[in-house]
Amino acid sequence: MHELGIVIQVVETIEKIFKEQNLTKVDKLVLEIGEASGVVPHYIEDVYPIAIEQSFLKDMKLEMIIIPAEGVCECGEIYNLMKYNGICPKCSSKKFSVTSGREFNIKEIVAY
Numbered sequence: 001m002h003e004l005g006i007v008i009q010v011v012e013t014i015e016k017i018f019k020e021q022n023l024t025k026v027d028k029l030v031l032e033i034g035e036a037s038g039v040v041p042h043y044i045e046d047v048y049p050i051a052i053e054q055s056f057l058k059d060m061k062l063e064m065i066i067i068p069a070e071g072v073c074e075c076g077e078i079y080n081l082m083k084y085n086g087i088c089p090k091c092s093s094k095k096f097s098v099t100s101g102r103e104f105n106i107k108e109i110v111a112y
């Protein structure tokens with residue numbers, strides 16, 4: 001489980017932004033997590049309180065936006081990779097390129 005390391009990195013990034021912009025209080029963090037990013041939202045939720053409790057961000061709420069993993073098949077069909085297990089629903093090919101869902105971003109920080 002590498003999610004704790006990821007969340008700690010996110011917290012460090014936010015601390016840096018705080019210093020740069022002279023912010024004092026944060027209300028909410030919005031993360032954008034792609035289904036094909038290798039990051040498991042459920043684990044993020046688990047480790048999140050641990051990662052923030054020692055920091056001044058301990059009251060920060062967490063919101064996650066999940067981006068579906070989509071791929072384009074060699075036949076041109078665009079489909080949800082998770083739903084169809086990476087097998088094209090149109091031609092049954094397993095060859096695809098990922099078009100979305102690899103994202104892992106800090107989408108928004110609500111601060112003042």
Ligand SMILES: [Zn+2]
Binds near residue numbers: 077088091
């Ligand atoms: Zn296909």
